[in-house]
Amino acid sequence: SSELTQDPAASVALGQTVIITCQGDGLRDSFANWYQQKPGQAPRLVIYGKNIRPSGIPDRFSGSNSGDTASLTIIEARAEDEADYYCNFRDSSGNRLVFGGGTKLTVL
Amino acid sequence: EVYLVESGGGLVQPGGSLRLSCVVSGFTFDHYAMHWVRQVPGRGLEWVASVSWNSVSLGYADSVKGRFTISRDSATNSLYLQMNSVRTDDTAFYYCARGWELFFWGQGTLVTVSS
Numbered sequence: 001s002s003e004l005t006q007d008p009a010a011s012v013a014l015g016q017t018v019i020i021t022c023q024g025d026g027l028r029d030s031f032a033n034w035y036q037q038k039p040g041q042a043p044r045l046v047i048y049g050k051n052i053r054p055s056g057i058p059d060r061f062s063g064s065n066s067g068d069t070a071s072l073t074i075i076e077a078r079a080e081d082e083a084d085y086y087c088n089f090r091d092s093s094g095n096r097l098v099f100g101g102g103t104k105l106t107v108l
Numbered sequence: 109e110v111y112l113v114e115s116g117g118g119l120v121q122p123g124g125s126l127r128l129s130c131v132v133s134g135f136t137f138d139h140y141a142m143h144w145v146r147q148v149p150g151r152g153l154e155w156v157a158s159v160s161w162n163s164v165s166l167g168y169a170d171s172v173k174g175r176f177t178i179s180r181d182s183a184t185n186s187l188y189l190q191m192n193s194v195r196t197d198d199t200a201f202y203y204c205a206r207g208w209e210l211f212f213w214g215q216g217t218l219v220t221v222s223s
Contacts, residue, residue, distance in 0.1 A: 097155040102152040
């Protein structure tokens with residue numbers, strides 16, 4: 001299957017740690033990429049490959065994979081981290097991208 | 109600095125056609141695969157189509173296969189999406205993005221399909 005499943009919503013207290021997960025059979029052989037999207041803005045890549053952060057992404061963000069599940073961990077959550085988070089991967093055909101449904105993160 | 113600028117969105121009637129463009133700058137266009145991703149307002153991201161760096165390999169979502177065509181022009185650093193036989197469920201923001209990691213994104217162009 002090329003589907004990715006994310007919980008629709010998550011919440012974290014200010015300064016605490018949250019883990020957002022993404023599950024799918026395709027992740028057994030591929031790394032997930034993670035994107036942050038704030039209202040009215042285009043998505044922004046925050047993690048790609050084996051836990052690589054693009055320039056400008058704080059080291060509070062990290063990614064990991066285990067079996068069929070990829071995880072995005074945000075430590076010391078800030079109000080500015082409140083956003084929608086999407087995972088995706090390039091499927092085995094090499095010609096397709098598959099997105100998860102997204103997780104809306106609320107910082108309390 | 110990297111820029112991706114989409115254009116060509118607008119109102120189109122069901123069954124009609126539209127051509128989206130994405131002009132890029134700040135990187136070597138020929139080195140990267142390019143993609144279109146869409147998003148219905150208030151909903152999630154949906155991959156639409158991909159083209160390899162040399163246009164040899166193309167990929168389409170099942171929802172657009174046979175109706176949409178992705179192409180690129182290295183002479184003008186431009187990516188295109190020809191949208192034919194559009195349907196109301198094609199209404200969305202359309203983003204272009206660079207590379208298989210979708211490292212950089214444009215700001216999107218809104219396509220509204222309505223009679």
